[in-house]
Amino acid sequence: QVQLAESGGGLVQAGGSLRLSCAASGRTDRPYAMAWFRQDPGKEREFVAGITWSSTSTLYVESVKGRFTISRDSAENTVFLQMNNLKPEDTAVYYCAADPALYSRVVVTTDSYDYWGQGTQVTVSS
Numbered sequence: 001q002v003q004l005a006e007s008g009g010g011l012v013q014a015g016g017s018l019r020l021s022c023a024a025s026g027r028t029d030r031p032y033a034m035a036w037f038r039q040d041p042g043k044e045r046e047f048v049a050g051i052t053w054s055s056t057s058t059l060y061v062e063s064v065k066g067r068f069t070i071s072r073d074s075a076e077n078t079v080f081l082q083m084n085n086l087k088p089e090d091t092a093v094y095y096c097a098a099d100p101a102l103y104s105r106v107v108v109t110t111d112s113y114d115y116w117g118q119g120t121q122v123t124v125s126s
Contacts, residue, residue: 002026002115004096009120012086016124020081022096022117033099033106034072034079035113038092038122045095049081050106053099059106063089086124093119 008020020036035050049060049070058070069082079096097113107113 004117006117006120009122011123017084022079024077028077037095047108088126095119
């Protein structure tokens with residue numbers, strides 16, 4: 001089992017930046033693919049960005065390409081989501097997720113991810 005804890009959310013004006021962190025604890029002696037999802041009330045959880053277990057590949061939803069960057073610090077068991085040029089439509093609860101399957105590509109569906117954090121709110125004002 002692995003536990004995930006997100007931090008770094010908050011309120012920011014449009015055009016601003018935030019850096020989300022996801023710290024993993026528990027069974028961190030094996031690799032995981034990691035991803036960020038987001039969810040608005042009444043909507044389905046949406047894939048935002050992901051990184052493979054080997055960190056050799058990343059993937060982004062089209063709406064955040066060029067603005068968001070996912071990265072990981074394996075030594076610290078932490079994954080980051082750097083979010084620049086934020087827009088009001090980026091407002092959502094952001095969740096970190098871990099997938100123990102060792103795929104060579106990023107998976108974008110929620111059912112592949114076994115472990116989830118509690119979420120952190122990101123609000124972008126216009």
